[in-house]
Amino acid sequence: MTDAGARYDRIAAGYTERLSGIVTTPTTDPGDRHGWQAYVVQVDDRDRVMEGLRAQGVQCQIGTYALHRLGAYRDQGPFPGADAAFERALALPLHPRLTDGELDRVAEGLDKLVSHH
Numbered sequence: 001m002t003d004a005g006a007r008y009d010r011i012a013a014g015y016t017e018r019l020s021g022i023v024t025t026p027t028t029d030p031g032d033r034h035g036w037q038a039y040v041v042q043v044d045d046r047d048r049v050m051e052g053l054r055a056q057g058v059q060c061q062i063g064t065y066a067l068h069r070l071g072a073y074r075d076q077g078p079f080p081g082a083d084a085a086f087e088r089a090l091a092l093p094l095h096p097r098l099t100d101g102e103l104d105r106v107a108e109g110l111d112k113l114v115s116h117h
Contacts (some may be wrong), residue, residue: 007096008036014100015039015092018107022114024088040064042088043114050090052113058106063089 012034016025024042028034040063043049053060066086067073092106 004096005036008094009034011094011096011098011103012036012039014098014103015107018103019110022107022111023090036094038063038091039094040089040091041110042085043090043110044088046088046090049110049113053106053109056105056109058109059093061091062086063091 012026019025019041026034026040046062050060050062064085066079066082068076068079068082093102
C-alpha cells in the first residue's frame with residue numbers, strides 16, 4: 001500500500017468513526033479494500049443536507065449519478081435502485097491533508113443537519 005493509500009484509509013476510518021449512527025457510511029466486503037476515490041455517505045434529503053454543509057463552507061457534492069437520468073441513457077426504463085442511490089448519495093471532502101479538526105467539523109455539520117430536520 002502506498003503512503004497516500006494509508007492516508008486515505010486513515011481519513012476514511014476517521015469519517016466512519018465520527019459518522020457511525022448519523023448517516024450510512026461506505027462499506028466493503030470482508031477481505032476487500034476500498035480504493036477511496038471518494039467518501040460517499042447515504043443520507044435522506046440529500047440536497048438539503050448538501051446545501052446546509054456548503055453554507056458552512058464544506059465542499060461536498062452529489063455522490064453518484066443514475067446513468068438512466070443522463071442524456072444517452074435516458075428512457076431506458078425504470079431503475080429504482082439507481083434512483084434511490086442517486087437521491088441519497090453525498091460525497092464528502094476527501095484529500096490526503098484533511099485534519100482531524102476538519103473531519104470533526106464535517107461530522108458535526110452532518111449531525112446537526114441530519115438529526116434536526
